[in-house]
Amino acid sequence: xxxxxxxxxxxxxxxxxxxxxxxxxxxxxxxxxxxxxxxxxxxxxxxxxxxxxxxxxxxxxxxxxxxxxxxxxxxxxxxxxxxxxxxxxxxxxxxxxxxxxxxxxxxxxxxxxxxxxxxxxxxxxxxxxxxxxxxxxxxxxxxxxxxxxxxxxxxxxxxxxxxxxxxxx
Numbered sequence: 001x002x003x004x005x006x007x008x009x010x011x012x013x014x015x016x017x018x019x020x021x022x023x024x025x026x027x028x029x030x031x032x033x034x035x036x037x038x039x040x041x042x043x044x045x046x047x048x049x050x051x052x053x054x055x056x057x058x059x060x061x062x063x064x065x066x067x068x069x070x071x072x073x074x075x076x077x078x079x080x081x082x083x084x085x086x087x088x089x090x091x092x093x094x095x096x097x098x099x100x101x102x103x104x105x106x107x108x109x110x111x112x113x114x115x116x117x118x119x120x121x122x123x124x125x126x127x128x129x130x131x132x133x134x135x136x137x138x139x140x141x142x143x144x145x146x147x148x149x150x151x152x153x154x155x156x157x158x159x160x161x162x163x164x165x166x167x168x169x
Contacts (some may be wrong), residue, residue: 001034001046003079003167004056007103008064008072009045009153013163019068023167029065036124039162044155046079046166053078075103075128075153079167086161090125091134102131102149109148118143 006028008019008116019037024045028036033047033056051057073131077085091099108126116124121136122144131149135142155163 001050003048004164005077005079005082005093005167006045006060007075007155009151011055023067027067031059031063037166039166044159044163046163048162073151075105079164081158082167083164085127085130086164087129089157090132091123094134095126096161097156098158099132099134101160102152102154104129104152112148115147117145126137129138
């Protein structure tokens with residue numbers, strides 16, 4: 001069995017894509033995943049599965065689409081990959097609530113940093129399948145747009161660390 005972390009995109013954010021975490025847990029269990037546990041109401045779930053990562057993603061997206069009546073994009077990482085995202089954070093000295101990892105389905109394109117708009121004091125760095133962003137104190141007013149991240153989903157580093165710890169249990 002492998003521990004996985006699934007991050008749902010655009011769920012319970014800004015009043016869109018409402019999904020109770022109890023429903024998410026039940027969907028995961030109906031997909032055959034075990035030791036299912038959710039973390040905060042923004043589409044984070046940790047579970048164990050014998051399936052390979054692409055099959056986990058496909059199965060969960062299929063269950064979510066049937067439940068929601070529309071596609072729900074999911075980013076999946078193994079527990080060890082999630083721990084690596086936390087460990088490889090290039091902005092480790094910044095507050096965890098001001099630094100995010102934007103999770104992508106694949107590696108960021110080589111031109112991922114081209115065409116960025118609205119950057120003021122944000123710092124950006126590329127990871128394996130993530131884009132890290134360190135925001136300043138005015139994070140809530142940031143106008144930063146990263147075209148390469150438009151289909152990704154962001155989690156702050158406090159959440160990343162908690163999910164990595166949950167997956168390690």
